[in-house]
Amino acid sequence: MELYAVIMAGGVGARFWPRSKARKPKQLIRIFGDNTMIQDTVSRLDGLVKLENIFVVTNRIQKPRIIEQLPQLPRKNIIDEPFGKNTAACIGLSAVIVESMKKDAVILTLAADHLIKDIPGFHKTMMRAAKFAHKTKGLVTIGINPTRPETGYGYIQIDENHFDQDIHKVINFAEKPNLSTARRFISSGDFLWNSGMFIWRADTILSEIQKHMEDLYEGLEVLRENINQKDFSETLTKVYGQLKSISIDYGVMEKSENVYLTKGDFDWSDVGSWETVYQLSEHDDEGNSKIGDVYTLKTANSYVFSPKKFTAVIGVHNLIVINTEDSLLICNRKNSQDVKSVVDSLKMNNRKELL
Amino acid sequence: MELYAVIMAGGVGARFWPRSKARKPKQLIRIFGDNTMIQDTVSRLDGLVKLENIFVVTNRIQKPRIIEQLPQLPRKNIIDEPFGKNTAACIGLSAVIVESMKKDAVILTLAADHLIKDIPGFHKTMMRAAKFAHKTKGLVTIGINPTRPETGYGYIQIDENHFDQDIHKVINFAEKPNLSTARRFISSGDFLWNSGMFIWRADTILSEIQKHMEDLYEGLEVLRENINQKDFSETLTKVYGQLKSISIDYGVMEKSENVYLTKGDFDWSDVGSWETVYQLSEHDDEGNSKIGDVYTLKTANSYVFSPKKFTAVIGVHNLIVINTEDSLLICNRKNSQDVKSVVDSLKMNNRKELL
Numbered sequence: 001m002e003l004y005a006v007i008m009a010g011g012v013g014a015r016f017w018p019r020s021k022a023r024k025p026k027q028l029i030r031i032f033g034d035n036t037m038i039q040d041t042v043s044r045l046d047g048l049v050k051l052e053n054i055f056v057v058t059n060r061i062q063k064p065r066i067i068e069q070l071p072q073l074p075r076k077n078i079i080d081e082p083f084g085k086n087t088a089a090c091i092g093l094s095a096v097i098v099e100s101m102k103k104d105a106v107i108l109t110l111a112a113d114h115l116i117k118d119i120p121g122f123h124k125t126m127m128r129a130a131k132f133a134h135k136t137k138g139l140v141t142i143g144i145n146p147t148r149p150e151t152g153y154g155y156i157q158i159d160e161n162h163f164d165q166d167i168h169k170v171i172n173f174a175e176k177p178n179l180s181t182a183r184r185f186i187s188s189g190d191f192l193w194n195s196g197m198f199i200w201r202a203d204t205i206l207s208e209i210q211k212h213m214e215d216l217y218e219g220l221e222v223l224r225e226n227i228n229q230k231d232f233s234e235t236l237t238k239v240y241g242q243l244k245s246i247s248i249d250y251g252v253m254e255k256s257e258n259v260y261l262t263k264g265d266f267d268w269s270d271v272g273s274w275e276t277v278y279q280l281s282e283h284d285d286e287g288n289s290k291i292g293d294v295y296t297l298k299t300a301n302s303y304v305f306s307p308k309k310f311t312a313v314i315g316v317h318n319l320i321v322i323n324t325e326d327s328l329l330i331c332n333r334k335n336s337q338d339v340k341s342v343v344d345s346l347k348m349n350n351r352k353e354l355l
Numbered sequence: 356m357e358l359y360a361v362i363m364a365g366g367v368g369a370r371f372w373p374r375s376k377a378r379k380p381k382q383l384i385r386i387f388g389d390n391t392m393i394q395d396t397v398s399r400l401d402g403l404v405k406l407e408n409i410f411v412v413t414n415r416i417q418k419p420r421i422i423e424q425l426p427q428l429p430r431k432n433i434i435d436e437p438f439g440k441n442t443a444a445c446i447g448l449s450a451v452i453v454e455s456m457k458k459d460a461v462i463l464t465l466a467a468d469h470l471i472k473d474i475p476g477f478h479k480t481m482m483r484a485a486k487f488a489h490k491t492k493g494l495v496t497i498g499i500n501p502t503r504p505e506t507g508y509g510y511i512q513i514d515e516n517h518f519d520q521d522i523h524k525v526i527n528f529a530e531k532p533n534l535s536t537a538r539r540f541i542s543s544g545d546f547l548w549n550s551g552m553f554i555w556r557a558d559t560i561l562s563e564i565q566k567h568m569e570d571l572y573e574g575l576e577v578l579r580e581n582i583n584q585k586d587f588s589e590t591l592t593k594v595y596g597q598l599k600s601i602s603i604d605y606g607v608m609e610k611s612e613n614v615y616l617t618k619g620d621f622d623w624s625d626v627g628s629w630e631t632v633y634q635l636s637e638h639d640d641e642g643n644s645k646i647g648d649v650y651t652l653k654t655a656n657s658y659v660f661s662p663k664k665f666t667a668v669i670g671v672h673n674l675i676v677i678n679t680e681d682s683l684l685i686c687n688r689k690n691s692q693d694v695k696s697v698v699d700s701l702k703m704n705n706r707k708e709l710l
Contacts, residue, residue: 018667297696298687306683310709312373312697315687319671323683328661330685332653332670341652342667354665 001134003126004053004105004202005045006094009038009066009112010084014343015273015336018327019305022355027112028065031277038112039069048123049108055079055097056112057090082237088251089243091198092209092220093236099202100227106130107205109198114270115280121266129199129262132167136260139208139253140199141170143192143261144268149182152272152337154194154249157185158261170259173249192261195268198248205252212255219243274320274329275336278303292323301333327354356489358481359408359460359557360400361449364393364421364467365439369698370628370691373682374660377710382467383420386632393467394424403478404463410434410452411467412445437592443606444598446553447564447575448591454557455582461485462560464553469625470635476621484554484617487522491615494563494608495554496525498547498616499623504537507627507692509549509604512540513616525614528604547616550623553603560607567610574598629675629684630691633658647678656688682709 013026020026027038035043038056045054055077058066063080070078079097081090091109098105108126116122129140143156154175158168173194177185185191200208210217219239226235253259269276281289286300292307298315306323313321320336322329331339346354368381375381382393390398393411400409410432413421418435425433434452436445446464453460463481471477484495498511509530513523528549532540540546555563565572574594581590608614624631636644641655647662653670661678668676675691677684686694701709 295697295700297693298690309681309683310701310706311683311685312694313685314693314697315690316671316674316685319685321683321685326664328664328666328676328678328683330666330668330671330674330676335653335670338652338669339667342650342669345650346665351665 001130002053002102002105003049003108003130004098004102005049005055005108005110006091006098007038007041007054007056007110007112008087008090009056009058009062010081010090011113013113014340017339017343017346018322018324018329018354023061024065025062026271028062028069031271032115032280036069037115037271038066041110041112041114042070042073044116044119044122045108048126052077053105055094057081057094059084082233082240083243084245085240085243086245087248088209088213088216088246089219089240091205091248092213092216093223095202095205095209096220096224096227099206100224103203104134105202106134107200107202109200111196111270114195114197114268116266116268118266121264125262125265126199128166132164132260132262133199133201133204136164137201137204138167138258138260139204139256140167141253141259141261142195142197142199142264143168144195144264146186146191146193149179149186150193151176151179151182153270154196155182155185155191156194156261157191160190166262168261168263170253170261173254192263193268194249195264196270198253204258208252208256208258213246213251216243216246216251273336274303274322274331274339275333278320278333303333356485357408357457357460358404358463358485359453359457360404360410360463360465361446361453362393362396362409362411362465362467363442363445364411364413364417365436365445366468368468369695372694372698372701373677373679373684373709378416379420380417381626383417383424386626387470387635391424392470392626393421396465396467396469397425397428399471399474399477400463403481407432408460410449412436412449414439437588437595438598439600440595440598441600442603443564443568443571443601444574444595446560446603447568447571448578450557450560450564451575451579451582454561455579458558459489460557461489462555462557464555466551466625469550469552469623471621471623473621476619480617480620481554483521487519487615487617488554488556488559491519492556492559493522493613493615494559494611495522496608496614496616497550497552497554497619498523499550499619501541501546501548504534504541505548506531506534506537508625509551510537510540510546511549511616512546515545518615521617523616523618525608525616528609547618548623549604550619551625553608559613563607563611563613568601568606571598571601571606628691629658629677629686629694630688633675633688658688 009027013020016026019029028036057079060080133140157172222239226232289303291305293310294304294306295312299313300317302319304321318333320331364382368375371381374384383391412434415435488495512527518524577594644658646660648665649659649661650667654668655672657674659676673688675686
């Protein structure tokens, strides 16, 4: 069994404006510590997947910085999609590429912007999922034991009866729920957070796409036939132009009868907003996280990032402050999902220099 | 009767950090509209006091900008004190200078950082006070009818019986009160806000200083004897070095039996903090004042100043945001008096570049 990894790194991270920009989104900035999230994602595979088997799928805007941040990867392993077409296309493309190298390769499909600290636990879970996927040709998801009724995540419902060594049959996928539904999920005990990580064989996911997403499969067949041609890039643009934007969850996972889940033996966060960053950061006695040249007075439970300019904060609670060279964000922690609105407004006003 | 004006402009305006800096304090910045507060203070005297009779007392750090902002004044009328020694010394010095030109000159002692919009009302009040001071040799204060139990102002208690044409005898001065005392003052009806403006003859205030502040008077006599000497500046430094820092309120007004008050026939604010600036600014439908490149969402009753850099504010209420080129202040409106603490902290850490 040979392991491959495909890291999906096309997101723009609008909720992390103003630190996250089109050219330098969430996964490419240092939010925690000295490394970027994509660097952490690759390091996390050390001892599990060989460097030449690690692929990153991104877009043309982000590619240069990804090459810069991941010099250890073969340059050809950084694949840029001509258009963003959601996860189904991205997964199909990478499966075609990996399959051309090894038909029964097991692919770990990962996100570039998840925070996981327990690396042995991560490896253990991945190996369990990979062995199962290799043997049974199943589609394996990683479920996270929910610790709160989070409305920002999708959920997966499982059959609690064991199938095989901590692998469960999946009964149902649920989109991001409202709060009361999330509470019901939590108390039912058979719902887990959908981590968005998938483990399958290259040939398995391609045959599942063939079954459930005929249009995409036709496109992938064209790519497969041209994979070693000089003009592959033009073919890719032509094929991608015609694809629909569909997520793998909606396109395959919710339809297939062949879906399994194993519980992640590790801490996990998708770091979805500044609020999550606040929660995952270290705090002082007042519950503040201060990064840079920051003075606070009568201020508590706030996240203040101001590396270049002196910032004084007085008499506030539960505030996010992101003071970058070109923009300033001040946001109630409760409203951290609304940061996207700023990005939308800047787009509408064509203020590209701030995006 | 000839009118002179002495504008006291030595304050550092720590409560207006980070817009107010040692070299460019509150009175020298554009807080409302196109003019600085000291420019407005001088324009306000147009038609009341001749330009050559207007003096500004400041310090050596601020002098260059004051000359720059008030090119219409004779340069010799911008007087710099070698040390800040509170208002008694400043008033004594200017009285000696004015007395040397005209013994019975009436001096309007004014602050450089008050906001007064009703100029005819201001002139009417000043003329009434000046005529009274010229005739009776009284010390006249301007009281403002209090509209709220403000704890940031001093108060003056008057004898409600008329003395002469809207001039009242002063019974007592009260320092900045606490809230319950301020409420009592307001309901009593015979307490007014102390505007800090004074009207008196040059010879009157000097003889009152002689009566109540012997040390200061001795110094002033030395100055008076040397006023036309070449080395006056050295004499001033020598004399000032020995003076105590005492306010005119404490040194003379609270002790003299010769103190009167006339009520100001005009709006007045001493613009004491960012909170006052918020209140005096125009607001949009959400109660926000936005100056510069500012986006707000779910935000109300806030003052956001960001002329150079894009600022987005989400989900907050009652916030002051001052985003300048070298510093950022974020302050609850309730805490605007605490801005001084930031300045104290910067001083303690010797961060002169931010002061």
